[in-house]
Amino acid sequence: MNKRVIIIGAGFAGLDATHVLSNQEGVEVVLIDKNNYHTFTPLLYQVATCGLDPSSIAYPIRSIFRNKKNVQFLMGKVTEIDYRAKHIAVMTENGLRQEAYDYLMVATGSVIDHFGQESIEAQSFGLKDLDDAIALRQHILKLFEKATWTQDIEARDAMTTFAVVGGGPTGIETAGALYELYNYVLLQEYGDNQPPLKVRVLLLEASETLLAPYPSALQNAAIEQLGSLGVEVVLNAKVTEVTPDALYLADGRLIHTHTLIWSAGVKASPILSLLDVEPQRWGRVKPLETLQLPDREGVYLAGDLVYLEDDKGQPYPMVIQVAKQQGKVAAENILRELSNQPLKLFKYNDLGIMATIGRSRAVAWLFNRVQLRGYLAWLAWLFLHLVTLLGFKNRASVFVSWVWNYFTYDRSVRIILDDNRLRKPAPIEQLQEE
Amino acid sequence: MNKRVIIIGAGFAGLDATHVLSNQEGVEVVLIDKNNYHTFTPLLYQVATCGLDPSSIAYPIRSIFRNKKNVQFLMGKVTEIDYRAKHIAVMTENGLRQEAYDYLMVATGSVIDHFGQESIEAQSFGLKDLDDAIALRQHILKLFEKATWTQDIEARDAMTTFAVVGGGPTGIETAGALYELYNYVLLQEYGDNQPPLKVRVLLLEASETLLAPYPSALQNAAIEQLGSLGVEVVLNAKVTEVTPDALYLADGRLIHTHTLIWSAGVKASPILSLLDVEPQRWGRVKPLETLQLPDREGVYLAGDLVYLEDDKGQPYPMVIQVAKQQGKVAAENILRELSNQPLKLFKYNDLGIMATIGRSRAVAWLFNRVQLRGYLAWLAWLFLHLVTLLGFKNRASVFVSWVWNYFTYDRSVRIILDDNRLRKPAPIEQLQEE
Numbered sequence: 001m002n003k004r005v006i007i008i009g010a011g012f013a014g015l016d017a018t019h020v021l022s023n024q025e026g027v028e029v030v031l032i033d034k035n036n037y038h039t040f041t042p043l044l045y046q047v048a049t050c051g052l053d054p055s056s057i058a059y060p061i062r063s064i065f066r067n068k069k070n071v072q073f074l075m076g077k078v079t080e081i082d083y084r085a086k087h088i089a090v091m092t093e094n095g096l097r098q099e100a101y102d103y104l105m106v107a108t109g110s111v112i113d114h115f116g117q118e119s120i121e122a123q124s125f126g127l128k129d130l131d132d133a134i135a136l137r138q139h140i141l142k143l144f145e146k147a148t149w150t151q152d153i154e155a156r157d158a159m160t161t162f163a164v165v166g167g168g169p170t171g172i173e174t175a176g177a178l179y180e181l182y183n184y185v186l187l188q189e190y191g192d193n194q195p196p197l198k199v200r201v202l203l204l205e206a207s208e209t210l211l212a213p214y215p216s217a218l219q220n221a222a223i224e225q226l227g228s229l230g231v232e233v234v235l236n237a238k239v240t241e242v243t244p245d246a247l248y249l250a251d252g253r254l255i256h257t258h259t260l261i262w263s264a265g266v267k268a269s270p271i272l273s274l275l276d277v278e279p280q281r282w283g284r285v286k287p288l289e290t291l292q293l294p295d296r297e298g299v300y301l302a303g304d305l306v307y308l309e310d311d312k313g314q315p316y317p318m319v320i321q322v323a324k325q326q327g328k329v330a331a332e333n334i335l336r337e338l339s340n341q342p343l344k345l346f347k348y349n350d351l352g353i354m355a356t357i358g359r360s361r362a363v364a365w366l367f368n369r370v371q372l373r374g375y376l377a378w379l380a381w382l383f384l385h386l387v388t389l390l391g392f393k394n395r396a397s398v399f400v401s402w403v404w405n406y407f408t409y410d411r412s413v414r415i416i417l418d419d420n421r422l423r424k425p426a427p428i429e430q431l432q433e434e
Numbered sequence: 435m436n437k438r439v440i441i442i443g444a445g446f447a448g449l450d451a452t453h454v455l456s457n458q459e460g461v462e463v464v465l466i467d468k469n470n471y472h473t474f475t476p477l478l479y480q481v482a483t484c485g486l487d488p489s490s491i492a493y494p495i496r497s498i499f500r501n502k503k504n505v506q507f508l509m510g511k512v513t514e515i516d517y518r519a520k521h522i523a524v525m526t527e528n529g530l531r532q533e534a535y536d537y538l539m540v541a542t543g544s545v546i547d548h549f550g551q552e553s554i555e556a557q558s559f560g561l562k563d564l565d566d567a568i569a570l571r572q573h574i575l576k577l578f579e580k581a582t583w584t585q586d587i588e589a590r591d592a593m594t595t596f597a598v599v600g601g602g603p604t605g606i607e608t609a610g611a612l613y614e615l616y617n618y619v620l621l622q623e624y625g626d627n628q629p630p631l632k633v634r635v636l637l638l639e640a641s642e643t644l645l646a647p648y649p650s651a652l653q654n655a656a657i658e659q660l661g662s663l664g665v666e667v668v669l670n671a672k673v674t675e676v677t678p679d680a681l682y683l684a685d686g687r688l689i690h691t692h693t694l695i696w697s698a699g700v701k702a703s704p705i706l707s708l709l710d711v712e713p714q715r716w717g718r719v720k721p722l723e724t725l726q727l728p729d730r731e732g733v734y735l736a737g738d739l740v741y742l743e744d745d746k747g748q749p750y751p752m753v754i755q756v757a758k759q760q761g762k763v764a765a766e767n768i769l770r771e772l773s774n775q776p777l778k779l780f781k782y783n784d785l786g787i788m789a790t791i792g793r794s795r796a797v798a799w800l801f802n803r804v805q806l807r808g809y810l811a812w813l814a815w816l817f818l819h820l821v822t823l824l825g826f827k828n829r830a831s832v833f834v835s836w837v838w839n840y841f842t843y844d845r846s847v848r849i850i851l852d853d854n855r856l857r858k859p860a861p862i863e864q865l866q867e868e
Contacts, residue, residue, distance in 0.1 A: 062623035063623060093583075
């Protein structure tokens with residue numbers, strides 16, 4: 001009798017875990033995700049800024065595991081985990097289903113953390129999933145259509161002022177790409193106004209530096225490259241309140257804008273509350289180093305929602321490489337349990353971090369030793385992402401789009417979908433959402 | 435003082451008219467559309483069946499006229515035409531705007547005609563614009579996710595039964611592409627069920643033949659090719675009533691299905707009611723042969739909403755070639771009016787018609803003389819559509835997608851977007867929709 005492994009979440013951790021378990025004898029896998037696709041999250045900002053099609057970074061999960069006979073996919077949202085009876089409840093297109101497991105891997109990652117600030121949660125855009133990216137793209141394009149037909153200069157300037165909050169890689173990449181979208185594309189196409197439309201992209205960071213984990217030379221390089229591109233970096237800027245057309249900083253400054261992109265924080269997926277466990281910092285939960293959850297038989301954790309520390313007592317960052325490596329170790333440990341082998345302990349193999357700022361602008365910090373900046377760092381970033389996409393079929397069209405963009409400075413994915421019409425005809429039974 | 439030409443509708447007629455007027459001295463053009471993109475409608479069915487990305491067939495209007503200094507684009511919906519005072523009202527992202535014109539070209543095409551059958555209007559999917567195509571794609575993919583986890587065979591079969599109504603090119607292309615999506619892709623990826631998922635694609639036509647304007651040899655070739663592909667063609671089948679999970683034919687037959695795709699009829703855009711003119715058949719309006727609307731000074735019509743007849747008294751079909759040629763003639767006549775030259779009369783130069791049924795399957799009827807079918811017709815169709823796309827930048831990625839699909843039998847654009855999440859955050863001011 002096969003053991004049934006349920007993996008919740010088809011992000012980087014869940015995908016790598018499923019790969020380890022696929023076509024293995026003695027196990028069958030049910031992979032559950034609320035979407036029918038895996039999202040290549042590092043390029044979400046490219047979708048938001050019209051550089052890539054949504055489908056270029058979203059790959060159908062069923063295609064990935066097409067030839068894996070022991071892998072099933074279930075689209076739905078987990079609403080209950082009964083870890084004593086070892087089954088879960090999932091809200092699907094077919095209504096609520098109950099699914100039993102022998103092993104359960106919870107790998108649902110993280111969500112945006114607004115730090116309890118309600119006006120930010122209500123008024124800001126995020127960049128955590130594909131729907132976020134499309135919503136932001138729609139919003140930006142509509143604002144430009146609006147601004148170009150607006151006479152009042154102050155009102156117009158507010159429409160073309162974009163505030164990105166958070167000096168991590170997502171904030172930096174988004175701010176840079178936004179400015180490039182304006183500079184290389186929109187500036188040419190909304191050129192009728194006198195005086196011409198003026199765009200401001202502000203990168204607001206609450207602390208006194210960008211890219212906290214990087215060496216200070218690279219932090220400064222990032223600030224410099226953002227400045228040379230046209231992005232205004234504002235350090236020590238803490239957002240306290242947001243309205244539809246303005247935001248306020250802690251020091252009383254007021255910025256007129258219709259767009260706040262919040263990339264200042266994430267916290268562990270709320271699914272952990274279904275497990276009755278004590279959360280650590282950022283809502284993350286501490287498993288054993290084997291990634292087993294103590295006192296929850298057969299339950300493993302992997303990815304952003306895991307709280308584990310390195311040798312120096314520092315928590316592992318919520319990044320893709322940690323998630324992938326944890327997904328693999330957790331899946332291997334399930335196989336080891338089944339063959340009565342000793343379990344592996346998770347230890348992060350840190351290859352480095354990088355952030356891109358725009359065309360030919362980036363910083364990279366590799367093997368805790370090598371510092372790259374500018375064109376070389378950008379090439380390294382481009383190469384790494386293309387190689388990483390190699391596992392997916394989409395790389396051909398992603399590559400074509402990129403090459404095209406590079407030579408033409410064009411961004412062709414600039415369609416505003418009709419939010420209203422997308423809703424109808426109503427699906428026969430609506431998937432219940434929280 | 436420049437004359438101000440307002441063109442309503444950036445379809446094939448409006449686009450060609452704008453091209454004629456762009457960079458011409460003495461005129462300025464305001465092109466109005468409710469979308470910020472032009473839609474290459476002949477390939478909508480490819481978006482609905484996961485073969486192409488929405489942006490591959492939707493090109494930003496501002497990009498098309500980027501270097502045309504006398505062309506402005508306004509995104510919005512025309513709500514009023516005051517042909518005496520010569521101005522219109524447009525609902526935009528900025529609220530209601532009033533725009534004055536010297537010349538007005540109305541080129542808003544056609545909409546789906548449900549022939550007053552309310553249950554069909556409420557329950558059916560259309561394929562008239564990009565939002566339709568995306569809504570249909572979402573629906574199909576969700577049904578497959580649902581069917582594969584459904585035990586009851588009858589209920590399951592209803593989910594994987596697709597009824598396409600209307601034996602014109604759109605109906606034929608959609609039915610063929612749907613069957614290919616199942617046969618080459620979904621069959622492999624939803625393969626866990628015992629017995630396996632079974633798909634039926636029905637093409638229902640109320641009359642006794644498909645492709646009414648074609649010679650009967652080609653009509654029969656189309657029926658034969660659809661049959662060899664796997665599509666069930668049902669002639670003399672008139673749909674009378676639709677429910678969420680069934681449809682009824684006039685002869686009492688009942689078909690269990692959750693998907694009715696309605697491509698059985700179109701009628702002229704309802705904007706014509708703003709002009710206080712008497713509609714002809716299909717709600718179309720008859721202008722002079724110069725495409726001027728009588729008694730409405732400065733108003734021209736072009737495209738699907740025009741009712742004009744050929745030498746034999748037959749109304750011109752509502753097809754792209756007629757629309758493009760009318761757009762050109764109407765625009766040329768505006769220039770001729772300005773330079774006091776005699777106006778041109780519209781006369782349709784009919785190059786032919788073609789419909790594709792699937793990979794290597796098509797029919798073409800060229801120059802009212804040449805009949806092509808099968809592989810050769812399909813190559814002609816492919817060539818024509820690629821050449822037509824040449825005017826747009828997207829052709830590179832469209833071509834890559836097609837070549838890729840041809841060799842891999844893959845359809846990669848299979849992402850289900852979250853209808854609920856696409857709605858938020860709410861736009862600051864919602865564009866008012868009818």
